[in-house]
Amino acid sequence: MTALALDIGGTKITAAVVGEDGRPGEPLTVPTPQSDVWQACEELLDAVSVGSDVDAIGIACAGPVDTVAGTVAPINIPEWKDGFALTDAVRTRFDSASVTLAMDGGCAALGEHRFGAAVGVDDVLSLVVSTGIGGGLVLGGRIVHGRSGNAGHIGHIVVPGSATPCTCGGLGCVETVSSGPSAVRWAQEQGWTGSTGADLAQSASDGDIVAITTLQRAGVALGQAIASAAALVDVNLVVVGGGFAQAGPPLWDPIQESAALHAKLEFLDGLEIVPAKLGAVGTLTGAAVLASGG
Template structure:
């Protein structure tokens, strides 16, 4: 028996929460979003799902959520959502809100990789890394044309790989993480410590373009760290392509030139020498688009 109803996508991040209806091709339509609150995050998610669902029967929900996630327990514990950082049963809450709907969960970096592979800059590429460079740094891997999720669902978490020049403690509890060098807030902190007077990543990019030394140096430093990480992951996973998105990835030539030059310097083995690094195609909706695809790619359970 075929279930009638609609599918929904939900994307939960540290900055915003978004939801949308999913059409029959797995594409987004009729979406809504809000800023992520300090408290009451689930209530905000539920309100969005009710809004886009509009009282209609829901048969499937695809969820993209900031990580870490746990594919076994289906808990989420995002480091940038303090209210949920000890583990929140997001899948169970969505299932209780929308009884009868099948619910699929992926880390936001994995959802982004899926979307860029199916619909965006990585279409037709079998082996790729998708990276989001923003307030934090996330990522996901497609290997052999299939999304690689790993043991717990966190494969591709490139922001917590180790790079040169990273000495500050990370929110994950470790030291040396890419995120402490190349995220927007980390780059702003470094530039301010070296004499720059601005406060945001947008200002940093603007001042770097205008010739401000510390601002430009901060972007070059971030770009080199990203390039090191990309070359390392490409050698490990034998990749064809790195797709780079996120707000801070738009910071301009100092970041991009340093990133691509560093990839070339380090990707010297024959099988990674042709590694390409390209801008993402789907913008800020990539992880939500990935959540939408989950509603089509997750098998429907049999009728009782």
């Protein structure tokens, strides 16, 4: 049996053959193009599966998704924002393979539950803080999809004090405050002259007041969203990954302090917020678990 894992995000697309242990093998990655996104996915899948008969494919995709219809409409992939029949496209190319689709945040949660920071914990919320803010849930040891496949999409929890328009069409989503691009944009409006989330983290480390304030603002909002979500779904472990989450103490300290300030219900005693262990392959790992029947 040959199984493949595919992870489609707004910045990059990654694919790998799934190992016998349910983990992805050495991945191949390409930047997400502005157009012909499916062609890029198809070429990547062909490259990793060359010479193999593919029996199963697990797909993680940026949301929103519709796992019932097999369609995706990622906010951060403009070509697909009005909907793309991803499952049908994969089945047309690999007509004998089973295809399982899930939101990327859910796959991140599943990967961390099976192999990462949440091993041995049956109830966990995962956040991916990057170009956007994704999220996912494992409850009772199983990934939770919800009615349409978007359960755990924490990036669109509304946080106090923000009425910034979001690309989803709403106002004040935590993604408008705490994603990498949103934080960079706000810092630039305050006079900061850098251009990326990594620049922002470095500036904060160097003592730049605007950068420190920006990460404090992002961390407080994330802590508020985490406390709200943890109360809603009754978890006491939250795993946070993604590129912007690597910003260090100027982001992490406000996350912890803000969550502690708001998570006061007795059943939230001992709420832990920990870094993801699987790094850049966390979501791909969850897709591999899906492909292997997990």
